Amino acid sequence: MKIMKDIKPRPITHAALSITHRCNLRCKYCYSVPKADRDMDIPTAYKTIDFLNGSEGDRITITFFGGEPLLLMDLMENIIDYAWSKYPSKFAFRASTNGVLINQCFLELCRKYNMSFVLSLDGNSEMQNANRITPTGKGSFALVEKNIDAILGFNPYTIVVSVITPETATLVYDSVTWLFDRGFKYVVQTLDHNADWNKNDLVTLAKQYKQLSRFYFNALEEGKKIYYSPFDERIKTRTIKPLQCGDLCDLANTQIAVAPSGRLYPCVQFIGNDTSEHQKFSIGDVFTGFNQEKRLNYVKENYGPKKPCDDCELNGRCMNGCGCVNWRATGKLNLVPVVLCEHERMLMPIVDKLANKLWKKNNELFKRKFYSPFFALSSYIEDCAIKSKGR
């Protein structure tokens, strides 16, 4: 990974607004537990927008986060109204939701304000219910599944974020194929790096990835445009460029998080329940501004070399560059979790074998997807053309 020499904080481009600590689920791997009751109040929300507007960047994307932000739909609308009326064109809005509360009212809000959202959904019922449970301990699959048609009707390109734990490693193939069969096109999947992984779990997971690589190969051969982050992101590190500092995670720098109290944190993963235990990680607040020294220390540490990756041949291709993931698992931004290192060493050859095969097969979609800078747009136009033809 290439290290930047001259490190100075840059203008904020992304801010995650944790508008509430409350949540209607109790996912076993969640980093925001234990749940406190605090919501962001309106004066703090407005002050947050004013504070962010003071950042030098031309445009800032705000992601409503939580807890579960859809518990406060009115507040979301209030914040957007305030931001757009006071600072036209400075802000774009997104949300990150568990999908339970998605309804026509929320989708109308999204349409009205041109807002998209990311859906946290682990996969099929078995995988979802294993970890994503309600406060009474019941699985949440049915609560989300009933909303999927409406979600895809609103935006067929909705991104699904799924988490793998050792307990669900055997379910990955079935879950991912279920998501694609259900109509999703974009699946972002990651490990719970804090879980207690062992060699056998990773052997199991490797088998699942190998099965998925055959599924992915066949999908591309059939011309199906799917995105699966464990494969796509690693192929891109070869066909486009190796990862640089800040590509995966630019915590405390261009990306920051705001707690319901108005305290600023390097990333949502640092907020916790925002009590004194976590406040030591805060980098300021929206009322008095950044503690620049603390902020810069985070940025410098995050941009520093990752341990022990210096001469590793996968450096630049491996996903070792997320300081938040490293910090949560090891307590240090630049110390990579053991399971991440093992996982990358296991996954990269599977991904490269898949890409070699697609290249050898002269797969047209593979070439377009990974070598054409216009794929995103040409693909979208193609989709629109197919859709209008079907009408």
Next chain:
Amino acid sequence: MLERKKVTGYKVPKYPAKHFSRHQNIEFIKKYGFLGAILIALELSCEKTGTVGPPPFPPEYMTENEARQAIEKVFADSTGIDFQNDFRLYIPDPVNDTILIDGYNDSLNIGYEYPSEDDSLDTNVQTVLDSMMQDEGPYIKNFIQMESSWSEYETMLFIDFLRGIGAI
């Protein structure tokens, strides 16, 4: 027991490592003709905050001003070379006209262009510039669209190219 371990002797993948280059605009237009030109025009001008776009993580390209600052900073830091901004450069036949480029160093015959909505090189100009790059210059890099995290990398590639041919 899981462990952290450096990888050595990793088998180089057979699928090519390829970086976006200035040629791709032209290649794309050649391949897709008029439709390709329209797509490029749309790509240059479209607002990427819509809710129904296909890219999972829509790229956020730098504005012309941001790109100019980033490119010139990398040049200044790595080579000490400065550019004159908005330089009018004569392009020989078949263009036979002058074009305004974003940065140019007259004594070294090197420069760059970063296209924006109102300011991009047409394909004839680009073709001539490409042939000049293969020849004796001037060496003008068309950076196409860049995301900010790529700017240092892309600029260093250009600097490496210029060093490789002895232009700087």
